[in-house]
Amino acid sequence: MKIKNRSGICLVISGSIILIALLLTIFGHGINLGLDFTGGLSMQYNLAPSLTDADEPLNASAVQNDAETALSALNVGTYSVTVQGAKNNTVNIRLKGFSLENTAPAEDGATATDSASKAEIQKLQSEFVEKIHDKYPEATSIDNVNYVGPVAGATLVRNAILSVLLASALMLIYIAIRFDLNSGLAAVFGLLHDVLIMLSFMVIFRSVIQMNSSFIAAALTIVGYSINNTIVIFDRIRENARKLPTTSCEEITNISIRESLGRTICTTVTTLITIVALCILGVASIREFALPIIVGILSGVYSANMINGYVWAFLEEKRRTRKASGKSAKAKA
Amino acid sequence: MKSGNKRAGGKTGAVIALCVLLVLTIAAGVIGVTGLKGLPPRGVNKLLSWIPTTDVDNWKVEKTDPVTGQKYFEQNKALSLGLDLRGGMYVEYIASAPEGSSANFDDLMEGTMTIIRERLTDKGYSEANVQRVGLDHIRVEIPDVQDETVLDLIGKTAEMKFLDPQGNVIMMGDQVETATYAYIEGKHQISFTLTDKGRELFATATANNIGKNIKITLDDEVLVDATVQTAITDGKGLISGSYTQEQALNTAAQIQSGALPLKLTQENYEKVSATLGQDAVSTSVRAALIGILLIMVLMIVRYRLNGLIASWALTIYTILLFLFIALFHIQLTLPGLAGVVLGIGMAVDANVIIFERFNEEIRKGRSVKAAVRAGFKNAMSAILDANITTLIAAIVLLFFGTGSIQGFAKTLLLGVVISMFTAIIVTRFLMNRFVNAGATKVSLYTKVKTEEEVEA
Numbered sequence: 001m002k003i004k005n006r007s008g009i010c011l012v013i014s015g016s017i018i019l020i021a022l023l024l025t026i027f028g029h030g031i032n033l034g035l036d037f038t039g040g041l042s043m044q045y046n047l048a049p050s051l052t053d054a055d056e057p058l059n060a061s062a063v064q065n066d067a068e069t070a071l072s073a074l075n076v077g078t079y080s081v082t083v084q085g086a087k088n089n090t091v092n093i094r095l096k097g098f099s100l101e102n103t104a105p106a107e108d109g110a111t112a113t114d115s116a117s118k119a120e121i122q123k124l125q126s127e128f129v130e131k132i133h134d135k136y137p138e139a140t141s142i143d144n145v146n147y148v149g150p151v152a153g154a155t156l157v158r159n160a161i162l163s164v165l166l167a168s169a170l171m172l173i174y175i176a177i178r179f180d181l182n183s184g185l186a187a188v189f190g191l192l193h194d195v196l197i198m199l200s201f202m203v204i205f206r207s208v209i210q211m212n213s214s215f216i217a218a219a220l221t222i223v224g225y226s227i228n229n230t231i232v233i234f235d236r237i238r239e240n241a242r243k244l245p246t247t248s249c250e251e252i253t254n255i256s257i258r259e260s261l262g263r264t265i266c267t268t269v270t271t272l273i274t275i276v277a278l279c280i281l282g283v284a285s286i287r288e289f290a291l292p293i294i295v296g297i298l299s300g301v302y303s304a305n306m307i308n309g310y311v312w313a314f315l316e317e318k319r320r321t322r323k324a325s326g327k328s329a330k331a332k333a
Numbered sequence: 334m335k336s337g338n339k340r341a342g343g344k345t346g347a348v349i350a351l352c353v354l355l356v357l358t359i360a361a362g363v364i365g366v367t368g369l370k371g372l373p374p375r376g377v378n379k380l381l382s383w384i385p386t387t388d389v390d391n392w393k394v395e396k397t398d399p400v401t402g403q404k405y406f407e408q409n410k411a412l413s414l415g416l417d418l419r420g421g422m423y424v425e426y427i428a429s430a431p432e433g434s435s436a437n438f439d440d441l442m443e444g445t446m447t448i449i450r451e452r453l454t455d456k457g458y459s460e461a462n463v464q465r466v467g468l469d470h471i472r473v474e475i476p477d478v479q480d481e482t483v484l485d486l487i488g489k490t491a492e493m494k495f496l497d498p499q500g501n502v503i504m505m506g507d508q509v510e511t512a513t514y515a516y517i518e519g520k521h522q523i524s525f526t527l528t529d530k531g532r533e534l535f536a537t538a539t540a541n542n543i544g545k546n547i548k549i550t551l552d553d554e555v556l557v558d559a560t561v562q563t564a565i566t567d568g569k570g571l572i573s574g575s576y577t578q579e580q581a582l583n584t585a586a587q588i589q590s591g592a593l594p595l596k597l598t599q600e601n602y603e604k605v606s607a608t609l610g611q612d613a614v615s616t617s618v619r620a621a622l623i624g625i626l627l628i629m630v631l632m633i634v635r636y637r638l639n640g641l642i643a644s645w646a647l648t649i650y651t652i653l654l655f656l657f658i659a660l661f662h663i664q665l666t667l668p669g670l671a672g673v674v675l676g677i678g679m680a681v682d683a684n685v686i687i688f689e690r691f692n693e694e695i696r697k698g699r700s701v702k703a704a705v706r707a708g709f710k711n712a713m714s715a716i717l718d719a720n721i722t723t724l725i726a727a728i729v730l731l732f733f734g735t736g737s738i739q740g741f742a743k744t745l746l747l748g749v750v751i752s753m754f755t756a757i758i759v760t761r762f763l764m765n766r767f768v769n770a771g772a773t774k775v776s777l778y779t780k781v782k783t784e785e786e787v788e789a
Binding site: 179221 | 425481600601602603619620623624627628667678686693714730742
């Protein structure tokens with residue numbers, strides 16, 4: 001198999017994906033932020049608990065409509081309803097605007113907040129059951145309630161950005177020590193590329209997947225694992241550069257990528273096997289975590305084989321010419 | 334002839350070593366999956382029942398709350414499950430210092446958390462977890478509990494005041510030595526005793542105010558508003574109201590544990606049903622099993638005998654991972670479980686790097702024995718560098734992550750360290766034994782290329 005430098009066209013492709021995501025975000029179709037980031041209240045109801053496997057499933061869009069009608073009558077601000085379950089009998093309701101500070105002003109300071117908030121949530125739960133009672137007499141609230149205050153999301157975003165930057169910085173230092181500075185820069189370039197592609201995926205597929213705190217874990221996993229592909233290739237480059245001191249950096253990169261290809265394919269397949277199995281079999285909250293990881297792994301393989309090595313070659317050639325011109329300048333002087 | 338004998342001797346040793354390890358692996362695996370049924374889950378037996386079965390009911394045992402009589406589930410196995418997998422509640426509070434307080438905020442946080450812990454333990458929620466998050470957040474996790482009245486118990490400031498008729502403070506709740514629940518004359522009451530200093534203060538106050546009303550308040554709610562008949566000098570008292578048994582118990586616990594030094598505002602609140610978590614566990618375990626089998630098939634098809642060795646090492650990896658999760662009491666959370674499953678796919682990476690290098694050496698015409706040595710030597714730097722960068726990410730997650738993400742970071746960390754052990758040390762041990770046992774034919778390991786193919 002012949003390996004050629006196609007990093008130019010690859011950078012254009014990645015750049016376009018990121019640009020599309022950026023434009024979507026600017027025009028108001030950004031990442032579908034989950035409750036962990038926006039704050040609000042989520043609750044679940046089983047509208048027909050007595051349905052068995054033998055029964056016909058409910059009509060999903062009818063269920064959705066009924067739930068939305070009930071919610072709009074409750075006057076709770078922005079809401080979204082997802083219909084779940086094999087029989088379409090479970091509804092998951094998210095109220096992004098719901099904040100206890102607005103709905104339940106504490107009468108005498110902090111002490112009243114706890115019981116007030118509890119009462120507020122319970123009141124809302126029973127009101128919804130009441131509203132939907134005519135159509136679904138068996139509707140019950142499932143013990144799955146999640147309330148996130150408005151401050152938590154901001155802390156989460158700050159921590160997420162900080163942790164990706166800190167991890168990148170530490171890896172840059174480590175790789176710069178073990179390899180050279182240009183390898184470190186190229187590897188971190190690839191790493192940020194992968195995280196940006198993951199974020200772009202979250203923007204482009206906003207109707208399918210929403211972003212919750214587990215995305216941070218997914219992103220950091222990719223930061224940790226996808227760099228393995230780059231490291232293995234750079235390890236070959238380090239070895240081949242010593243063996244073939246006169247060959248150009250680009251050619252060394254080509255050779256190294258080809259030599260690592262067997263490992264790259266095998267490890268990518270074994271890693272994807274488990275995470276894809278998890279994604280197919282898993283529950284919704286696991287899928288929220290598994291899907292970005294799959295995207296990150298694919299992006300990691302892509303950047304390691306198509307981009308990162310050539311970024312190193314580009315930087316390294318520049319350094320060498322600079323060094324050479326420096327030397328010749330010295331020689332002239 | 335002589336060297337032949339020597340090889341034969343090494344052969345017996347290698348075969349014995351392989352058999353012993355095989356028996357050990359199978360035994361550990363079987364015990365891990367089934368547990369030692371019929372024996373009480375205590376001590377060593379508890380440690381031995383670490384591996385999850387797909388039957389999630391096996392993970393829990395039903396218990397009855399001694400106070401309320403409510404039934405709840407307690408874990409039976411050594412694996413500790415996070416709230417998102419077990420079901421339960423968690424609350425996050427923002428703590429703020431009372432106005433004009435000059436005390437060290439960290440000390441106040443510690444004090445607040447200790448009191449919350451006491452209140453929970455008093456109520457029998459010994460598995461509850463109270464954790465400081467960031468600068469001023471306190472996170473309380475109570476597994477298996479769905480009853481929201483617990484929140485009243487932990488979040489209340491519980492500032493107790495004794496007030497004279499003019500509304501002046503005689504003393505605060507810190508002068509109460511003990512407060513216990515009492516059932517007297519068919520009523521649920523709280524009986525308390527005062528400290529020495531409290532007794533004096535209370536005696537003076539009651540002596541000065543005979544015929545007038547003295548109040549005891551808790552968080553500005555009046556508990557007692559009684560007319561003083563005589564001076565009370567023994568430092569004892571009863572608080573009786575129209576309490577239910579539970580209210581009386583809770584109030585006694587709050588008075589006993591004292592006032593929280595910080596004001597708490599509820600920030601997050603989550604109630605997780607137990608069934609959702611069980612679904613997550615059983616599907617993840619199934620995904621892991623399918624994943625392991627497919628990986629083994631792939632490795633054996635591609636690397637033949639080496640693939641078999643990698644499968645063996647992967648089995649040991651899985652057993653060790655769960656053993657250490659149990660030993661270190663790492664809580665398995667939803668992302669943590671996903672991390673375990675993901676880690677299984679990553680664990681063979683070091684094997685793959687080694688085997689690819691091994692095959693290269695074979696292609697160069699080396700013997701199997703020489704290729705094993707050279708393969709490991711050449712692969713080592715890539716394996717080390719790749720794993721250390723992953724460790725860096727895991728450590729950053731451990732410091733910045735909260736709640737379930739920390740659980741994920743710990744399993745990730747553990748997975749990297751154990752996979753280095755199994756993929757390097759265990760694999761090298763196995764490969765050398767197989768070579769010594771006589772498995773030196775190249776075709777056992779990789780496709781043998783004919784002369785023409787090599788030249789082409």
